[in-house]
Amino acid sequence: MSQPEAFGRYRVIRRLGSGSFATVWLAQDDLLNYPVAIKVLAENWAHQMDIQHRFLEEARILRQTDSTWLVAVHDVDVLPDGRPYMVMTYADQGSVTDLIRRGQLPLDEALRLLTEIGQGITVLHNHGTIHRDIKPSNVLLQSSPVGQRVLVADLGFAKAIDEASGFTAAAGTPGYMSPEQSIPGGDLDVRSDVYSLGAVAYELITGRPPSRPPVKVPPGRIRPGLPRALDELILSALSVDRESRPADAKTFTDRVRAIRTEPDLPKADPWWQRYQMPWRRTVTLAASLLLVAAGATASTGAPGMALTTVRDASQNILVNVPSVWAREFHTDLAAGPAAAGAGAGPGLLVATDADDWHSTEVPSYGVYATVMPGSRRLSGVSGADPCGGSPEERELHTPTWEGTVWDWPECNGGGAFTSAAVHQPGVPTTVYMEIRQPAYRPDVVNDIIGGTRLV
Numbered sequence: 001m002s003q004p005e006a007f008g009r010y011r012v013i014r015r016l017g018s019g020s021f022a023t024v025w026l027a028q029d030d031l032l033n034y035p036v037a038i039k040v041l042a043e044n045w046a047h048q049m050d051i052q053h054r055f056l057e058e059a060r061i062l063r064q065t066d067s068t069w070l071v072a073v074h075d076v077d078v079l080p081d082g083r084p085y086m087v088m089t090y091a092d093q094g095s096v097t098d099l100i101r102r103g104q105l106p107l108d109e110a111l112r113l114l115t116e117i118g119q120g121i122t123v124l125h126n127h128g129t130i131h132r133d134i135k136p137s138n139v140l141l142q143s144s145p146v147g148q149r150v151l152v153a154d155l156g157f158a159k160a161i162d163e164a165s166g167f168t169a170a171a172g173t174p175g176y177m178s179p180e181q182s183i184p185g186g187d188l189d190v191r192s193d194v195y196s197l198g199a200v201a202y203e204l205i206t207g208r209p210p211s212r213p214p215v216k217v218p219p220g221r222i223r224p225g226l227p228r229a230l231d232e233l234i235l236s237a238l239s240v241d242r243e244s245r246p247a248d249a250k251t252f253t254d255r256v257r258a259i260r261t262e263p264d265l266p267k268a269d270p271w272w273q274r275y276q277m278p279w280r281r282t283v284t285l286a287a288s289l290l291l292v293a294a295g296a297t298a299s300t301g302a303p304g305m306a307l308t309t310v311r312d313a314s315q316n317i318l319v320n321v322p323s324v325w326a327r328e329f330h331t332d333l334a335a336g337p338a339a340a341g342a343g344a345g346p347g348l349l350v351a352t353d354a355d356d357w358h359s360t361e362v363p364s365y366g367v368y369a370t371v372m373p374g375s376r377r378l379s380g381v382s383g384a385d386p387c388g389g390s391p392e393e394r395e396l397h398t399p400t401w402e403g404t405v406w407d408w409p410e411c412n413g414g415g416a417f418t419s420a421a422v423h424q425p426g427v428p429t430t431v432y433m434e435i436r437q438p439a440y441r442p443d444v445v446n447d448i449i450g451g452t453r454l455v
């Protein structure tokens, strides 16, 4: 297929790949100076009304859901020859299939990906849609300020829940689709996607897809040392009898999240080793921190190390933050800590956008820390609601800090929010912290708190 020069105002750069119905191109939006992926329906399908309808339906669902965890559609149009195309977010890091092929994923990384995929499918279920074709090659990855994020893609088979029974044609991919999907006219519901989530979980953890149903070999037999709860969850999702599966993507995802925060989960490499920055950029950040921050010192460690250490001299506190977050900071009350009502006052705020720390419009990631005299057990953020909904409460025990942590894994405005009130064993001084990150990573939260020091 020859490479077109442009689709509308989008200048074509190269072909990304072709599927059964469409070809996807990398293109540049020269007006907004941004790369996009453009999916063009294949010529032989472009004049079939049902396929055209399905293509536009995919675009509509992705446009309407507009979620962090789903590929976003910015526009649709039709070429002069009648082929429709959609303009999407460009996932610059390939798919989960590519990632799995590169080698075994650390368990925490596999569970993080699974949680993000589950969140994407939950958004679809809440929208009243069943994906019907969840598999590693349909989960794309995009760079984000702290690594990569998941974008669930390819809704070509997606169906409205209330239309998914009766005369539905068999659709899906063998190995990942539920037993009921292979029966034409089979009555489907969201639990078909739960089966596929179980199959993706199996592959993320063991490196291979599950056998044909009924699946009898637990992932822990292929990868020893897994928490028993994880084996049980994955096998239950892969049950032939859908009554035995978790009820929906949210139930499945909540259980993955709970397993992820178990203290005896096998440890991976320190997370920051996987978020490396070119050293020249790190030095620039450190220099700008030194310039703008009275009372702060920054050190970046060895070239390539992606942590910046910031000290607030007035509070004698020192925190480690991912360097990509350490762009701006305050040492006054401008942070507006969520627990202000409970006595959290001026503190150290290091964030990508310090002025908009609590905005739900502007994504800002970072760390706020303040020192409060006495042993306090703040009740979360005391009436404040930084994210919508109630937090998940857990006790934290690291060698240096113990206390309570409140996690909001999914904030209304995007990202995850955590607050914590911790003290050193036997020391009557409370450190109150807030951590805002693009995606919920309990290991990041624990490491940031664990690395905080009173000096």
Ligand SMILES: Nc1ncnc2c1ncn2[C@@H]1O[C@H](COP(=O)(O)OP(=O)(O)OP(=O)(O)O)[C@@H](O)[C@H]1O
Binding pocket: 016, 017, 018, 019, 020, 021, 022, 023, 024, 037, 039, 071, 088, 089, 090, 091, 092, 094, 095, 137, 138, 140, 153, 154, 156
């Ligand atoms: N938004 C995107 N950003 C980057 N690459 C993409 C994007 N969307 C699709 N691709 C890539 O383009 C190729 C074709 O994708 P497409 O969704 O048309 O088909 P497929 O999923 O490979 O196959 P099928 O539709 O038959 O299941 C795949 O390699 C996919 O990874």
